[in-house]
Amino acid sequence: MTSQVSSPAEKADGSDGAEGAESAESAESADAAHDTVVGEQRSTPGRRASDKEVRRLDRVIIRFAGDSGDGMQLTGDRFTSETAAFGNDLSTLPNFPAEIRAPAGTLPGVSSFQLHFADHDILTPGDAPNVLVAMNPAALKANIGDVPRGADIIVNTDEFTKRPMAKVGYETSPLEDGSLEAYNVHPVPLTTMTIEALKDFGLSRKEAERSKNMFALGLLSWMYHRPTEGTERFLRAKFAKKPQIAEANVAAFRAGWNFGETTEDFAVSYEVNPATRAFPPGTYRNISGNLALSYGLIAAGQQADLPLYLGSYPITPASDILHELSRHKNFGVRTFQAEDEIAAIGAALGAAFGGQLAVTTTSGPGVALKSETIGLAVSLELPLLVVAIQRGGPSTGLPTKTEQADLLQAMYGRNGEAPVPIVAPRTPADCFDAAMDAARIALTYRTPVFLLSDGYLANGSEPWRIPEIDELPDLRVQFATGPNHELADGTEVFWPYKRDPQTLARPWAVPGTPGLEHRIGGIEKQDGTGNISYDPANHDFMVRTRQAKIDGIEVPDLEVDDPDHARTLVLGWGSTYGPITAAVRRLRAAGTPIAQAHLRHLNPFPRNLGEILARYEKVVVPEMNLGQLATLLRAKYLVDAHSYNQVNGMPFKAEQLATALKEATHD
Amino acid sequence: MTEALSLVPKAEAKQSMKDFKSDQEVRWCPGCGDYAVLAAVQGFMPELGLAKENIVFVSGIGCSSRFPYYMNTYGMHSIHGRAPAIATGLASSRRDLSVWVVTGDGDALSIGGNHLIHALRRNVNLKILLFNNRIYGLTKGQYSPTSEVGKITKSTPMGSLDAPFNPVSLAIGAEAGFVARTVDSDRKHLTEVLRQAADHPGTALVEIYQNCNIFNDGAFDALKDKQQAEEAVIRLEHGQPIRFGADGSKGVVRDPATGDLKVVTVTAETEARILVHDAHAASPTTAFALSRLADPDTLHHTPIGVLRSVERPVYDTLMADQLDAAIEQHGKGDLSALLAGNDTWTVVG
Structure with a gap:
């Protein structure tokens, strides 16, 4: 048995911290x-x-x-x-x-x-x-x-x-x-x-x-x-x-x-000894991305004190979430296997109108079919989670392989100006937190939200420190209960599109609430009243307001890991976190400084992203697509982001990425 | 109150038609059949006596789909063809609501055909009002999936080629428990059909023949003109022999050779064989045969009324029952226990 060889470790500090001596x-x-x-x-x-x-x-x-x-x-x-x-x-x-x-x-x-x-x-x-x-x-x-x-x-x-x-x-x-x-x-x-x-x-x-x-x-x-x-x-x-x-x-x-x-x-x-020092104290289990995501949805329902409603149509690699949620009806979870992708999101949207925490789960081709309804949800301004587990595309593509090529579809794949927030988990266990964060945004801002995972995260697994319930965020929301506007003549009325000045969210008035009967729809509506309006100035205002609402979503600032004051920044999103971090550790262990940051929020971007990008001479963006995040960064920040791309259906290999990053730091 | 609406809260005070009129100006073309249907629905709603905040109208796209804006209830004007899907999500999660879908022949049978048939087979507690004017109105006059073959329209200058759907036949084929047909201009009949639909637990499909006076005027004149209607319309009433024509001179019998239905002149010999309408028959066979009597071109022998009204298990009830059963079997969900699962290890600091 002589296969065991050495290489730079994937260690946080890049050092040889193992107990075992070289043999x-x-x-x-x-x-x-x-x-x-x-x-x-x-x-x-x-x-x-x-x-x-x-x-x-x-x-x-x-x-x-x-x-x-x-x-x-x-x-x-x-x-x-x-x-x-x-x-x-x-x-x-x-x-x-x-x-x-x-x-x-x-x-x-x-x-x-x-x-x-x-x-x-x-x-x-x-x-x-x-x-x-x-x-x-x-x-x-x-x-x-x-x-x-x-x-x-x-x-x-x-x-x-x-x-x-x-x-x-x-x-x-x-x-x-x-x-x-x-x-x-x-x-x-x-x-x-x-x-x-x-x-x-x-x-x-x-x-x-x-x-x-x-x-x-x-x-x-x-x-x-x-x-x-x-x-x-x-x-x-x-x-x-x-x-x-x-x-x-x-x-x-x-x-x-x-x-x-x-x-x-x-x-x-x-x-191979237990990794006792790798983990903070706590109780752990092994968990796959789709399971963590399912649990995140159930937990979000519990923390929001809202019943969870899933409308879904089976599609690889997202079906496991439908399977998992359908096993937890004792949490009040309703799962509806619809006749098609469109009905799946339609039912979810109907449930959202009724005051449920509504979710639809799918993958790339299903996202395409759901686009029109996502646009309707943007217009109705109702909370809705669209969980997209990306796979190889286009068309049927590679159903069981991973890819990140639906970022631009999530970002722009609708008619009209229809901004939708995007949250992307970075590891299998992180799917739990990302699901809860997506629910927070949907509920707070009354908007559909993309939760953009991928096949690698979905099926891959890793240890997860099980959170205590009291560590979980409080996601409770307030339904509208009475009039929110006073007319000139003193009459108190309910205006379904009168917004919260802080979040720009509109009130969530669910059927069954007396006095708040109102009609909403996909036709442009008058600011405030929500009545049909074809007025040009009103449309301009509403388009800008819907955009401003999404732009104003609170997301944490981006953190940069840069112990050596490097000149090059590697910026990733989603499931490339593991390979990028492993590659960065290898570079640093070999004495090459490199800074690393990883995006969870793709829309809106963290407030400090532009400032961070400007700080580095070079920005490298590894993606499992042909440069979709790089395109967004270039458009928004006029930064010369360099893409490193792979679309072979597999995650990056750390060594190959390390080589690419090393070359990038030398150019 | 009926079982269908037993979970829907009642109105505290007596309601009138004006309680159901919203403050929005109705914007259909003058003379449109939709006005008559709107008035009939607004006039009928107080009879149900439901808290109006627990009533929801969901529509798709098309002329008829503007309907929710004019009802002073909760409402959603959604996207083309998807109203049954959206209403399914709402009705299956909120059994305290009375959910109505308003749709048209293009919305329900063309772009939304898939959702319609699946809503019917699933039997969600929805009342679907299908306004059939046999034309596309909102897009200004193309043929629809119920237009007669050879129809000359803007998109078919040499005549349409496709055979039309018979919405009632389609619904029966899709396992619908309740299927009825009525006509916009016959308020009394329309109201009676609405009454029975509201009473039905599960999905009820009501096809309403509705005149588009701009793009397909007179499409249903054969059923409205007093003289012609006598021969053309077969009024179905549960438990009554199926007779029509002047003084009930015509009747429907079963052909013993083929088992099919046919129209005969009532004579001493045929009278005993006249079929008695049984809307509650478990088998859909006769209801389907009745739906096929109408000639799609002339509309002669068009049955109106409730063709089929059979109780089947209701989807939203079954869904709620499963939630209850799950709690009974496993106890109310415990998040902490769920997250921990069965295989854990502890790292001590």
């Missing part, structure tokens, strides 16, 4: 390090109960890869849960095809799950795996390009027969033709061993074979000293109605563990 191992793999940076792993030799050697690492990147039907996502999820329970910091990257079951054994059918875990604070799912588990030839072929030389590759040899290899264009077996010489290949007949382990369960061969992912999970759990009780409990609960299947999976899981413990091929196992 001989790093020296052994020094040649590998020349070519590829795997991510830092330091190890300390040790001993376990058995005679095998135990080494200590400070971080590891594992990738499970197999056929869509092999259960790789479940395997990754379980390893993640074990790792979270153990107390490591972690970050995950599930990566799967849009097809539910692409033809078995083909390259398009490969599904993978990458997990990065460490004894310190980390920011990304890692650039390159230290360990690849390849369940078949397709999984090997599809992933080998990402695996640095010297890394461990565990292959299921049972699948390396003529036909599966031919399917992906292997003329000779890569396990035998020397093409994997640079790697540490561990050939394991996973299928045969699983079937053998389950022979007394009375299962068909096919049924038994399905547990091979649990065998692999058991083996990896042994290799990295993961706790196992959680997985056994999970399997028994998942298959509660099929106890035989539950026990078979547990048996396969244990067989994998025991195989690691006994076979000579795996001579070393690894320990």
